[in-house]
């Protein structure tokens with residue numbers, strides 16, 4: 001069992017986040033602000049976790065999302081073999097783990113161990129979830145489209161779970177638990193500092 005660690009940047013303790021199951025359509029709003037994610041997979045008792053930024057909501061009914069993954073990734077191989085993956089949403093406190101999972105391959109390393117991440121059981125798929133993340137989308141591959149150097153895996157969302165303090169119908173970026181992580185490029189990341197509410201002329 002990995003020991004409790006602190007985030008080197010914020011000094012906050014990294015904890016396992018409590019989650020509850022949600023209706024499937026919540027999946028689309030979880031990807032709305034474009035957060036970075038950790039994709040988890042499992043093949044023959046070998047779990048893996050990879051950082052991904054290229055994701056998009058695709059359909060409400062059925063609830064579909066897309067993840068673009070290069071064929072060289074171990075994650076690509078595992079998704080192709082099992083047809084299952086999970087999208088885990090981390091917060092800024094997991095930045096070092098996210099960066100590591102995007103710079104090393106599971107072919108060389110057990111990244112759950114090296115990034116000090118805990119695996120927890122998913123509700124609908126065999127692949128593990130990242131326990132410290134504040135939201136999870138469990139997916140089954142419905143289609144795969146080659147687009148340039150990447151394959152777009154179209155995932156049907158089978159289960160969604162979120163942490164109450166981070167997500168109440170939408171992400172609460174003002175709450176400590178809801179500070180999602182966004183990728184700017186190379187080793188630079190950012191958080192969303194503030195949420196704004198739009199109004200229409202008829203609202204006044």
Ligand SMILES: Cc1cc2nc3c(=O)[nH]c(=O)nc-3n(C[C@H](O)[C@H](O)[C@H](O)COP(=O)(O)O)c2cc1C
Pocket residue numbers: 036048049050051052053054055068069070072073074075076098099101102103104105106107183
């Ligand atoms: C911030 C960040 C975002 C990334 N996004 C993607 C992505 O969307 N698709 C992809 O194929 N690789 C992406 N990568 C690269 C993979 O995470 C990286 O190649 C990883 O080592 C693959 O791990 P694996 O071989 O264990 O699957 C990203 C890397 C970083 C650091």
